[in-house]
Amino acid sequence: MSQRAATWSKFNSRQAPQRLGDTVYGRWNGHAYQLIRLLGTGANGTVWLAQENGRSYALKISTEPTAISLEYRLLKQLQENSPPDIFTVQGSRLGPFVYDLDDYTSADGQLHYFYVMEYIAGVPAHLDSKRSDGTAACQIVCRLLFFLQQLHQKGVAFGDIKADNVLVNPRNGEVRLVDFGGVTRFGESIRQFTEWYDRAYWQAGSRRADRQYDLFSVALLWIQLLCPGIDKIRGGGVRGFQRIKRTLAANGLKNCIPILEKTWKGGFQDADEMREAVQQAAASHVQPKFRKKVGRFYRKWDDVLEKDWDWTHWTVVGSVAVCMSVILRLIMIK
Structure with a gap:
């Protein structure tokens, strides 16, 4: 068996990553990434902490090639074709660098797409x-x-x-x-x-x-x-x-x-x-x-003011104001 045929056999024998420790083998670029832990799950894929040759990366995997390709191309464009200050603000790169774009086929024939980017700690x-x-x-x-x-x-x-x-x-x-x-x-x-x-x-x-x-x-x-x-x-x-x-x-x-x-x-x-x-x-x-240092009294009134007032609240306030004005007029007459 030729080296190329052996390589294809290895790719096709790999299962889709479903647990820690699984390894993703890139079909075209030949890189192997071991999955360390799940970082997050989004609308169009999952992101894993992965390692290759002792170096840590973030690996995004999806069954949607368009979404993966779009994200990769945008990050690559910002990384390579834009002025340095787009990714740097006072010494901080705000976006992740990307390194690899590839795919692999699981044992059931399902094609998975992924790209590899810088792992950002924080x-x-x-x-x-x-x-x-x-x-x-x-x-x-x-x-x-x-x-x-x-x-x-x-x-x-x-x-x-x-x-x-x-x-x-x-x-x-x-x-x-x-x-x-x-x-x-x-x-x-x-x-x-x-x-x-x-x-x-x-x-x-x-x-x-x-x-x-x-x-x-x-x-x-x-x-x-x-x-x-x-x-x-x-x-x-x-x-x-x-x-x-x-x-x-x-x-x-x-x-x-x-x-x-x-x-x-x-x-x-x-x-x-x-x-x-x-x-x-x-x-x-x-x-x-x-x-x-505010007391319970002020916190209580904060809660009262926080509530939404409707017409009944204002009716009560208006009634009280009218009553007070009548009482004051009676006092002045006497």
Whole structure:
């Protein structure tokens, strides 16, 4: 048997990776990657931590060749044909480098496609922000906006911006962006999104890819970093958006509201304009310390003000006002 025939026999005898320790053999480039652990599962594939010759990589596997090819080509284009500052902000490369694109056939004849990229170590931004302050949140968001400005100039939106896709290295604060599966050309329907960061969920616009779609998601990421737990507000729409603004005000973050409202209206022309606004807001922000010492009485009224008022609430207020005016007139007559 020839060497080429033996190689094909080895490829076709391999099973699809379903457990730790399995090895993926590239059909065309001949690289072998041992799967170490599952990093995540997305809409169009799974991402594994893998090793080859003792070096760690992230391996994305899918049965959809178009999705895998699109992601690989975009990352390769950014990596090779763009200015260095697209991937570097203050010394941090925001996107992963890619190294290999290949496929393999499992024993049942199913063809699987994969690409190999740099393994990025870090924790999701919202987990790291609990040990940091507003300044760190501003730095994370501004680095992200700098990258998006360059990405948008290529006519595409990132799409699925969320805390889980923004990784921070706890040791040096390096910020990296992962999962380019949601990248979508302007004018097309967003390929992947997460509900809480989705513009359409809050009735702030359509689910068509444009600059403003990404900027709205970044604004929600920013307030999530500044106000942990605010992402528990659900329901969407205008009413839910009003609850978010009241929560920000109650936590001393009123300076964030104008930026949030502007993204809701699609007012920022590009990421650079929003980045300047975020920097100005961060510079003027002073975290009120007295909120830590408020008593039950004030917390109770915070809860009352947090509720949505309808016409019955205002009727009661109006009735009380009328009664008070009548009592005052009687006192004055006497």
